[in-house]
Amino acid sequence: MLGYGLGLRSPHYEEVLTNQPKVDWFEVISENFMNVGGQPRRILHSIRENYPVILHGVSMSLGAIEPLNKEYMKQLKILADEIQPQWMSDHLCWGSHGPHYAHDLLPLPYTEETLKHLTTRIQYVQDYLKRPFLVENVSSYLTYKESEMPEWYFLNELVTRSGCKLLLDINNIYVSSCNHDFNASEFLNALPKDCVGQFHLAGHLDLGKYVNDTHDHDVCDDVWDLYQIACERFAPVATMIERDDNIPEFIELLGEMNKSKEIQEKIRNEKNREFSRNSKRVLEVPIQL
Amino acid sequence: MNLAEIQKEFWKYLSSYNKLPNLIKNSVENSKDFTIDERLAVYGNAYLWRLQEAIAMDFPILGHFMGHDQLMNAIKDYLEVNPSEYFSISRASAKFPYFLKTHPIIGSYVWADELAQFEWAKVSLFENLDHGILTKSELIKIPTEKWPTLKFKLIPNLTIMHTTYRIEELSEESELDIKLTPTPQSLKVWRKQEEVYFSTTSHEEEDLLMAIRAGNNFNEICSQFGIKYSETQAAQMVFNIITDWLDDEIIESITY
Numbered sequence: 001m002l003g004y005g006l007g008l009r010s011p012h013y014e015e016v017l018t019n020q021p022k023v024d025w026f027e028v029i030s031e032n033f034m035n036v037g038g039q040p041r042r043i044l045h046s047i048r049e050n051y052p053v054i055l056h057g058v059s060m061s062l063g064a065i066e067p068l069n070k071e072y073m074k075q076l077k078i079l080a081d082e083i084q085p086q087w088m089s090d091h092l093c094w095g096s097h098g099p100h101y102a103h104d105l106l107p108l109p110y111t112e113e114t115l116k117h118l119t120t121r122i123q124y125v126q127d128y129l130k131r132p133f134l135v136e137n138v139s140s141y142l143t144y145k146e147s148e149m150p151e152w153y154f155l156n157e158l159v160t161r162s163g164c165k166l167l168l169d170i171n172n173i174y175v176s177s178c179n180h181d182f183n184a185s186e187f188l189n190a191l192p193k194d195c196v197g198q199f200h201l202a203g204h205l206d207l208g209k210y211v212n213d214t215h216d217h218d219v220c221d222d223v224w225d226l227y228q229i230a231c232e233r234f235a236p237v238a239t240m241i242e243r244d245d246n247i248p249e250f251i252e253l254l255g256e257m258n259k260s261k262e263i264q265e266k267i268r269n270e271k272n273r274e275f276s277r278n279s280k281r282v283l284e285v286p287i288q289l
Numbered sequence: 290m291n292l293a294e295i296q297k298e299f300w301k302y303l304s305s306y307n308k309l310p311n312l313i314k315n316s317v318e319n320s321k322d323f324t325i326d327e328r329l330a331v332y333g334n335a336y337l338w339r340l341q342e343a344i345a346m347d348f349p350i351l352g353h354f355m356g357h358d359q360l361m362n363a364i365k366d367y368l369e370v371n372p373s374e375y376f377s378i379s380r381a382s383a384k385f386p387y388f389l390k391t392h393p394i395i396g397s398y399v400w401a402d403e404l405a406q407f408e409w410a411k412v413s414l415f416e417n418l419d420h421g422i423l424t425k426s427e428l429i430k431i432p433t434e435k436w437p438t439l440k441f442k443l444i445p446n447l448t449i450m451h452t453t454y455r456i457e458e459l460s461e462e463s464e465l466d467i468k469l470t471p472t473p474q475s476l477k478v479w480r481k482q483e484e485v486y487f488s489t490t491s492h493e494e495e496d497l498l499m500a501i502r503a504g505n506n507f508n509e510i511c512s513q514f515g516i517k518y519s520e521t522q523a524a525q526m527v528f529n530i531i532t533d534w535l536d537d538e539i540i541e542s543i544t545y
Contacts, residue, residue, distance in 0.1 A: 038419065101375065111292070114292055
């Protein structure tokens with residue numbers, strides 16, 4: 001398990017480069033460093049010298065109906081070969097149409113057609129990048145009448161068919177559960193125990209009518225509670241805090257990261273103790289030949 | 290609708306700001322307290338807002354003069370005919386300066402497109418790919434007999450602009466009612482290491498930049514300048530300018 005990380009954003013570059021804070025790993029947005037030189041690239045390489053870096057994409061447009069953008073894939077591979085991330089990730093969504101980009105994570109209908117489409121694409125991406133590739137559940141504000149199954153069933157099928165693991169965004173589950181009125185705990189418990197490769201934690205904005213996945217607030221108590229349930233089911237899982245707007249002092253994010261560590265480590269220790277007790281009990285039972 | 294049809298209709302909704310007829314509403318689940326229109330609007334608003342914010346950040350000086358609302362409206366007009374074509378949102382501004390040439394805003398700010406081009410050059414050069422740089426020590430190693438056929442290659446991170454107004458004098462601190470008088474000039478904008486620089490160019494420097502871009506060798510360039518100067522003066526002048534460029538790091542390589 002890689003440990004506990006933070007999403008690296010430009011206001012914190014200097015802090016990280018100068019003080020080398022105690023963070024197990026950083027996640028960066030791939031597109032910010034693809035086909036890029038100058039200061040951004042130099043900084044990424046400097047940080048990579050001291051930390052593992054995970055590449056997280058926002059524009060692969062996995063679910064789009066058109067073929068994957070060859071230039072995008074080429075540039076992503078070049079970056080991956082330079083940075084050598086342990087895994088890479090992008091979202092279960094579509095974000096482009098023809099040659100145009102929405103720069104958004106648009107929802108997909110949960111259908112057999114989408115499952116087949118995504119399975120083929122994910123397998124291609126894993127083969128092309130030659131690295132584990134995780135797919136992230138997105139927050140959504142609408143569902144389609146065409147959907148044939150709930151999101152958790154869709155994810156379950158997708159990981160089984162494609163062989164990939166999930167980047168499970170706990171906040172996104174919470175946001176979607178509010179916007180579509182489903183039980184977030186049931187969502188988690190419907191997923192296979194070994195299907196999660198990474199957790200995301202983030203903040204959101206509750207607008208009353210709906211919850212917006214803004215990444216501009218601290219992680220709220222409800223999401224921490226859901227994280228605890230997720231840890232009980234899936235831990236050990238590498239975890240990171242995402243913050244994209246209203247970015248606070250680095251130390252505040254560090255505090256959230258340490259909280260995620262405390263919660264998961266406590267659960268892991270309890271699990272280990274339970275495991276030891278059970279193992280001991282098994283050993284104490286006389287073997288009957 | 291199948292996956293392709295859903296995406297086609299959804300895209301029509303987003304890119305036309307829901308002005309074109311679309312069928313996406315027929316596919317969205319309804320609920321009493323969060324309607325189909327409201328659900329779609331979350332995406333419609335986010336699409337526009339995210340791109341407007343990203344593009345506006347590239348043009349802070351233009352925004353200072355136009356004001357936030359007017360700039361946002363111009364960007365909205367721009368996106369309607371120029372949806373983003375690159376996977377990174379940081380390149381969504383690329384065609385905005387050219388779009389402004391024919392936008393009504395040019396009636397109020399005749400130099401708006403030139404200023405936008407200048408601001409975009411600074412932003413895009415900052416993160417463009419790295420390249421090699423010719424050093425003085427490499428140049429002085431070239432045998433004298435090779436100089437006539439010497440060809441220079443300029444760095445890719447160099448933009449040469451021809452402007453009617455001295456837009457480089459504008460800043461976020463400029464008086465809003467500033468009046469610029471037409472003063473045609475040539476401006477070079479380039480990245481040296483990690484910083485972006487700019488300077489106006491003399492006629493000779495501009496001619497030399499054009500000659501190098503046209504692929505002329507040292508001898509041909511000097512002959513070009515020989516119309517106005519003696520052969521020796523021309524060679525010395527070209528050499529002096531090139532020496533300055535080595536300090537500025539705007540020559541990538543040489544061939545002979």
